[in-house]
Amino acid sequence: MIPAAYAVLNMAAVTHNMQKVREYAPNSKIMAVIKANAYGHGALRLAHFLEEEVDGFAVARGDEGIRLRISGVQKRIVVLEGFTCAEELDKLLVYQLDAVVHSFAQLTIFETIIEQEKIAVWLKLDTGMNRLGFKAAELQGVYSRLLNCFVIKHPINLMTHLANADDKSDAMTDKQIALFNDTLAKLTPKLGSDNERSIANSAGILAWQQSLTHWVRPGIMLYGISPFADATGEQLGLKPIMSLHSRLIAVKPIAKGDTVGYGGSWVCEQDTLLGVVAIGYADGYPRYASTGTPVLVNGQRVSLVGRVSMDMITVDLGVQSNAKAGDAVTLWGDGLPVEEIALRANTIPYTLVCGVTQRVRQIEAI
Ligand SMILES: Cc1ncc(COP(=O)(O)O)c(C=O)c1O
The missing domain is CATH 2.40.37.10 (Lyase, Ornithine Decarboxylase; Chain A, domain 1)
Incomplete structure (x- = not known):
């Protein structure tokens, strides 16, 4: 029986959109954002389809990452919301998921845990989104404490998130990028090129070259949809899935x-x-x-x-x-x-x- 309502997922469009990400960010590693069931497209479907093509995945929550691991995904998986208690951190360790570190409460948990396993982390700087992340003035202290945590894998990665990159005329994006770069430049011990960084979401990739760094984090553009109010995905050369x-x-x-x-x-x-x-x-x-x-x-x-x-x-x-x-x-x-x-x-x-x-x-x- 033909279902009354159905969604068709054009998988060739996934490959096409990935190619577009590569064209815009040829020197960056790609962390495909497949949180929220890959924006409704099926996280397992997208993960397995893309695994050879990307360098890693990002999900919002630990359980989303665990589901991917259990289904056999081997690539790096970053949990954007990190964890809120020692039990959750333990799960991230067991399933080898990267944690975003954004709060002092997480830092305290790291300092009290002694495990054989180590966890890769993304230290998040809040450059103006005012959602998750440490303030610029707090970063040095947090970075120093993280360096002393037994459970943390080195080198530490660093990230921020753009609040208004979908508005190409908004000066905030340049300010966020500058604050990220300036704050990181002042850290001691000095960051090396193996301290990988990530700033850009889809709007960053498409409109803010300055936001391209070691890793990009495309979400909506992967699905062939525009992050901008004044253009469709197709007008940007993307193909809707x-x-x-x-x-x-x-x-x-x-x-x-x-x-x-x-x-x-x-x-x-x-x-x-x-x-x-x-x-x-x-x-x-x-x-x-x-x-x-x-x-x-x-x-x-x-x-x-x-x-x-x-x-x-x-x-x-x-x-x-x-x-x-x-x-x-x-x-x-x-x-x-x-x-x-x-x-x-x-x-x-x-x-x-x-x-x-x-x-x-x-x-x-x-
Ligand atoms: C931290 C983070 N990075 C990247 C993305 C991907 O954003 P977009 O779907 O606009 O590319 C999101 C999505 O909300 C996010 O929260």
């Missing part, structure tokens, strides 16, 4: 003045044919997509009308339409960039691909 599909399950005439869906928020302005599509917010289609959001029915653009329900949406097919139950519907994909849908739903494309739920069958296209 995921497209989202469903089908019409009913077509019916409605008359001028009829209201459609919960709340009757859409009032039909002239007699038309309404299409009911088997996808809703329980599949991850955005609840806040507004009337007028484009949907492809048999490859033609029509408009979403009325509120998105849990399992269905409604579209205005137009009075002349020949569409019928069973016909193909694309919610985003070829000819309908996910970035456009995100704008219509007042969100960012990251949330759309991450939000596709388990009910949606994922089908790989080779």
